[in-house]
Amino acid sequence: MAGDEVWKGGAQAELLDFSERFGLPVTFSGGAFRSFPVKHPHYLGGYDPQSDYVKQVDLAIVIGAPDFGGRAMATTPIRSIEPPGARIVRIGIDTAAMGRTSPTDLVLVGDVKEALADLRAAVESLLTKNRLTSFGATRSEEVRALTSAMRAKADAESRRNHGKHPIHPDELGAAMARNIDPNAIVVSENLTGKYDAFPFGFRENEPMWLGNTGAGLGWGVGAATGAKLAAPDRQVICSIGDGSVMYSASGFWTQARYSIPVLTVVWNNHNYQTVRHAYDSYNGKMHASGHYAGMYLGSPDIDFVKLAESQGVKGERVSVGADLDAAFKRGVAATRDGKPYLVEAVVSRYGGGAESTWYEKFNLAEKRKRRV
Numbered sequence: 001m002a003g004d005e006v007w008k009g010g011a012q013a014e015l016l017d018f019s020e021r022f023g024l025p026v027t028f029s030g031g032a033f034r035s036f037p038v039k040h041p042h043y044l045g046g047y048d049p050q051s052d053y054v055k056q057v058d059l060a061i062v063i064g065a066p067d068f069g070g071r072a073m074a075t076t077p078i079r080s081i082e083p084p085g086a087r088i089v090r091i092g093i094d095t096a097a098m099g100r101t102s103p104t105d106l107v108l109v110g111d112v113k114e115a116l117a118d119l120r121a122a123v124e125s126l127l128t129k130n131r132l133t134s135f136g137a138t139r140s141e142e143v144r145a146l147t148s149a150m151r152a153k154a155d156a157e158s159r160r161n162h163g164k165h166p167i168h169p170d171e172l173g174a175a176m177a178r179n180i181d182p183n184a185i186v187v188s189e190n191l192t193g194k195y196d197a198f199p200f201g202f203r204e205n206e207p208m209w210l211g212n213t214g215a216g217l218g219w220g221v222g223a224a225t226g227a228k229l230a231a232p233d234r235q236v237i238c239s240i241g242d243g244s245v246m247y248s249a250s251g252f253w254t255q256a257r258y259s260i261p262v263l264t265v266v267w268n269n270h271n272y273q274t275v276r277h278a279y280d281s282y283n284g285k286m287h288a289s290g291h292y293a294g295m296y297l298g299s300p301d302i303d304f305v306k307l308a309e310s311q312g313v314k315g316e317r318v319s320v321g322a323d324l325d326a327a328f329k330r331g332v333a334a335t336r337d338g339k340p341y342l343v344e345a346v347v348s349r350y351g352g353g354a355e356s357t358w359y360e361k362f363n364l365a366e367k368r369k370r371r372v
Contacts, residue, residue, distance in 0.1 A: 001047060002026055003065020004213070005092045007033035011113035012202040015063065016040070018116050022123065023136025025053070025143040029062070029069030034209040037201035041144040049081040053146060057083045062090045064112045066097030091115045154196055166348040167321045169194040169267065175324035176265060179332065181235040185210060185227050189220025190241040190267050191274040192351070215274075218247030224262045225251055235335065238264040242297060242304065243272045249307055252340065256312030261335035263328075264308070264315075266344040270298040270357075273349055280352030287352060296359045308342040315342030 006015050012035045019026050019042045026036045027044040036043055047069050048054060060083050062068070068081045082088060082102040090098045091108045098107055108115055127135055161168035169192070177197035180186070182205035186198065189212055200209040210227060212219045224238030245266055255262055276295045279286045286292050305315045314334065318327045327343050334341035348354070 001060060001062045001065055001068065002028050002035045003063065003092070004031040004033055004035070005064025005094065005112050006035035007202070009064065009112045011064070011111075011116055012036070014113050014116040014120075018120055020140075021120060021136070023138070023140030023143065024061075025139075025147075027054075029065040029067060030213070031065070031069075032211050032213050034200040035064075035202060037199070037203065037206060039199045039201070041147050042140065043147060044143075045150070047081075049083070054083050057086050060086045060088050062088065062092075063116070064092045066094060067101045091119075158194070158196060163321060164348065165321075166269075166319065166346050167324070169269075169347050169350065170196075171321045172265075172267060172324065172345050172347055173197050175321070175328060176237070176239070179325060179328035180207065180237055180263075183207060184235040184237055185231060186237045186239055187220060187224040187227055188212075188239045189217070189223070189244040190239050191215065192241070192277070193239055193267055217244045220244050221248040221251035221264070224264070225255055225260055228260050228262050235332070236262050238262050240264065240266055241273070242266055242268040242270065242302065245304060245307075246302070250311070252308045252313045252342070253311035255340035259338050260340060261338050262340050263331045263335050264313075264340070264342045265331075266304045266342065267347050268302075268304060268344050269347050269349045270301065271295055271349050272297065273351065276349075276353050276356075277351050290353060290356045291358045292353050292356055293360065295353070296357050298357060299359065304344040305342060313340045313342055315344060317344045317346065319346040 002015055006012060015026070015036055018024065019036070023042075025042050025044050026040075027047045028034065028036065029047055038045075044051075044053065049068070087105045088103055089106045089108070090104055091110070091112055092098065093109065093111065095107075095109060098104060108119075124132060158170040158174065161170040162174070164171070173194035174197040177199075184207045186200070186207055187210045188195070198207055198209070200207055202208070210223065212223070220238055220240040224236055228236040252264075254260065272295045276292045279292050279295070303317075305317050308315045316327055316330065318324055324345065331341040331343050
């Protein structure tokens, strides 16, 4: 399991080499980076404690991650998230976080890049030449078959969602992935966006993922602006939800004043979808009534194109999937000309409570005693 210390320590190549050398599958615990190529056949995706594969592992090596990226389930008895019965080894320098939320059998405190090189050498020293040649081959074949089936299934499910109205997030994600530069930096403040089509990684011609580990809102526009300042010769995409934009829209003015050419893509589903998912997961009164307090962001609808244009950033609104490619091409052309640009895509909601447009009704004007 890879965490952000892998990226920060420049250990991505060592992790990839370690995985390929010993046929080891790789997952991630959530975080700001994707330190392992997500299209690699050893990549399992985000850690899922309920997956059949995770349930059968006997050893988990947590590299540069504080935990397994989730939380203990509030059940009776409490169900933990680490692989059941597996020995847990942790590698990294953040000793304050190691084992804080899950059991730990062994800790190797040190720089993850050096530790991976040393661990590889130690394992190789225990194997004969003949054994080393075949070590991990069977496991690698097993993992490759699993990930190939997983990706084929996910791709088929995604394609079935194309051509719908409103635009399904799967179609928007696919359109973004095929229109951006191969080495673009994608800054995401959209926790329910669909990114399966993106070949994120660290190598040349793999887009870089940059996310927010705190899960708070208001970070995306500023982070994308900062990413462009740090890497002016790379394309920067701000992929952001409609609710998130409302915490940081003033950043558009900064982009316009200082000619910071960021392409912003607003996934407008008229909802705080991440929070609604959390509310719905309790299966309580909100789930039963379909009334999710404070979640619906329509009535009135927010015009993000006008919001950006009021601060000097041009843009356009897309409500039909067939128009996405042309919109992204115009956006890319604008940024190459040195100007920021915004594409607002009207997308569907999904998950529990997706159909709800309920919100608390209140009219202060009707309650006045004087027309002032």
